[in-house]
Amino acid sequence: MSSATLWKTISDTILEDIASGHFSEGSKLPTEAELVRRFGVNRHTVRKSLAALADKGILRSRRGSGVYVAHPPTVYNMSDRVRFSQNLAEAGRTPSRKVLNLLTRKASREEAAALQLTPGAAVHHYEGISFGDSEPIALFQSVFCANRFPQLAKALEIQNSVTRALKNCGLKDYTRASTQIAAVAATPVQANHLLLKPGDPLIATKSVNVDEHDIPVEYGRSHFSGARVTLNYS
Amino acid sequence: MSSATLWKTISDTILEDIASGHFSEGSKLPTEAELVRRFGVNRHTVRKSLAALADKGILRSRRGSGVYVAHPPTVYNMSDRVRFSQNLAEAGRTPSRKVLNLLTRKASREEAAALQLTPGAAVHHYEGISFGDSEPIALFQSVFCANRFPQLAKALEIQNSVTRALKNCGLKDYTRASTQIAAVAATPVQANHLLLKPGDPLIATKSVNVDEHDIPVEYGRSHFSGARVTLNYS
DNA sequence: TGATATTTGTGCGTATGTATC
DNA sequence: AGATACATACGCACAAATATC
Numbered sequence: 001m002s003s004a005t006l007w008k009t010i011s012d013t014i015l016e017d018i019a020s021g022h023f024s025e026g027s028k029l030p031t032e033a034e035l036v037r038r039f040g041v042n043r044h045t046v047r048k049s050l051a052a053l054a055d056k057g058i059l060r061s062r063r064g065s066g067v068y069v070a071h072p073p074t075v076y077n078m079s080d081r082v083r084f085s086q087n088l089a090e091a092g093r094t095p096s097r098k099v100l101n102l103l104t105r106k107a108s109r110e111e112a113a114a115l116q117l118t119p120g121a122a123v124h125h126y127e128g129i130s131f132g133d134s135e136p137i138a139l140f141q142s143v144f145c146a147n148r149f150p151q152l153a154k155a156l157e158i159q160n161s162v163t164r165a166l167k168n169c170g171l172k173d174y175t176r177a178s179t180q181i182a183a184v185a186a187t188p189v190q191a192n193h194l195l196l197k198p199g200d201p202l203i204a205t206k207s208v209n210v211d212e213h214d215i216p217v218e219y220g221r222s223h224f225s226g227a228r229v230t231l232n233y234s
Numbered sequence: 235m236s237s238a239t240l241w242k243t244i245s246d247t248i249l250e251d252i253a254s255g256h257f258s259e260g261s262k263l264p265t266e267a268e269l270v271r272r273f274g275v276n277r278h279t280v281r282k283s284l285a286a287l288a289d290k291g292i293l294r295s296r297r298g299s300g301v302y303v304a305h306p307p308t309v310y311n312m313s314d315r316v317r318f319s320q321n322l323a324e325a326g327r328t329p330s331r332k333v334l335n336l337l338t339r340k341a342s343r344e345e346a347a348a349l350q351l352t353p354g355a356a357v358h359h360y361e362g363i364s365f366g367d368s369e370p371i372a373l374f375q376s377v378f379c380a381n382r383f384p385q386l387a388k389a390l391e392i393q394n395s396v397t398r399a400l401k402n403c404g405l406k407d408y409t410r411a412s413t414q415i416a417a418v419a420a421t422p423v424q425a426n427h428l429l430l431k432p433g434d435p436l437i438a439t440k441s442v443n444v445d446e447h448d449i450p451v452e453y454g455r456s457h458f459s460g461a462r463v464t465l466n467y468s
Numbered sequence: 469t470g471a472t473a474t475t476t477g478t479g480c481g482t483a484t485g486t487a488t489c
Numbered sequence: 490a491g492a493t494a495c496a497t498a499c500g501c502a503c504a505a506a507t508a509t510c
Contacts, residue, residue: 299475
């Protein structure tokens with residue numbers, strides 16, 4: 001064991017603490033300063049140990065907050081009838097939502113094309129973060145034709161569920177017509193929302209949901225945390 | 235194109251929202267608390283983003299009220315017949331006035347010289363703030379010969395317009411004879427009135443208005459907010 | 469007018485990220 | 490590997506100005 005470096009030893013010790021349940025999933029590790037005292041080494045050495053575990057996806061650090069134990073990835077099923085809540089419940093996680101922005105505005109060219117509207121038509125803009133067990137899973141941004149669903153904005157304010165809000169506006173069912181998937185790097189703001197670092201990989205999806213007559217009702221864009229989500233087509 | 239830091243990214247995002255017309259001139263931005271929710275960052279971070287834009291003159295904050303999109307500099311025409319209200323109306327802004335001081339006193343040496351009076355002659359002192367769309371544009375301070383216009387002080391109390399008050403006192407028309415222009419730093423008091431910071435640049439003007447016989451009737455001094463006004467000679 | 473809530477301004481302390489010596 | 494310094498970011502608390510009823 002003479003070849004083992006100081007930082008590797010510390011890294012292994014922390015790993016054992018996690019494996020033994022001393023530090024559980026999502027919990028906060030002692031601060032770097034505390035670890036410095038505990039192991040009697042320089043802060044750089046502690047940081048190297050933590051960085052090694054963070055690279056493996058075992059730890060996650062947040063500037064100004066602390067270092068945390070990461071969760072294992074969640075499997076997200078991409079069937080033709082995608083329902084966020086149901087999806088996460090199947091994965092054994094408790095779903096929740098945080099609305100960042102909810103307003104009615106004019107559609108961009110891209111949005112108008114996706115919803116088959118005239119450019120500049122009014123749309124409801126619904127934007128927020130999806131959580132599983134209080135951990136951010138994805139950023140979502142959906143637009144709906146305001147003309148077809150005049151009361152949707154208010155319904156979304158109350159309902160906290162797109163499916164239920166649309167049902168309140170008279171839409172019984174909707175299915176996923178098309179989806180584009182890409183991988184992008186997280187912007188600082190995206191990274192912050194998802195508790196990641198800028199540049200971390202995201203799964204970017206663009207999808208159109210249609211009603212029973214194949215008329216588009218929703219154009220949704222999502223950014224999943226690449227480290228915490230695996231998309232599953234089946 | 236996300237820049238390095240969080241605050242810079244947020245700053246750029248807000249700038250884009252302004253450029254795209256999402257936030258228009260003079261309109262109120264979401265509160266800091268709302269931006270905190272939307273961007274998911276600490277309030278200090280939001281404030282740093284806003285401060286960066288405020289330093290550029292793009293935003294302006296008012297304690298207890300909110301943060302607003304600043305107007306581009308108002309063009310103030312310095313013709314030979316300057317009328318404040320008309321001037322701002324031409325610039326598409328609603329003019330108003332707030333009188334800070336209205337009294338009759340003895341003229342200083344400088345004032346007596348400008349009005350061609352004997353030193354110590356009585357003058358009406360008229361001082362206040364000019365607004366465009368409720369935004370302070372300039373501080374003004376005018377003196378008039380009290381001997382020639384005995385009722386002017388009362389007229390100014392009622393009229394809220396120098397042109398109309400002078401007309402009530404028998405003066406049909408007056409024109410600008412001379413103007414001196416300088417740039418000075420705002421004193422704390424001036425800055426407070428103009429919603430600026432002490433040391434911010436001001437355009438200081440001194441002008442003499444004369445009647446049809448070239449006899450001085452008004453000696454006016456103004457301090458325009460350098461950030462909000464561009465003087466235009468034509 | 470006055471009481472209360474909202475919003476911005478400010479300060480202090482703490483934590484992580486990065487760079488240099 | 491150690492020591493120091495600075496930048497970025499978070500958390501909390503309170504003051505001051507404004508808005509609202």
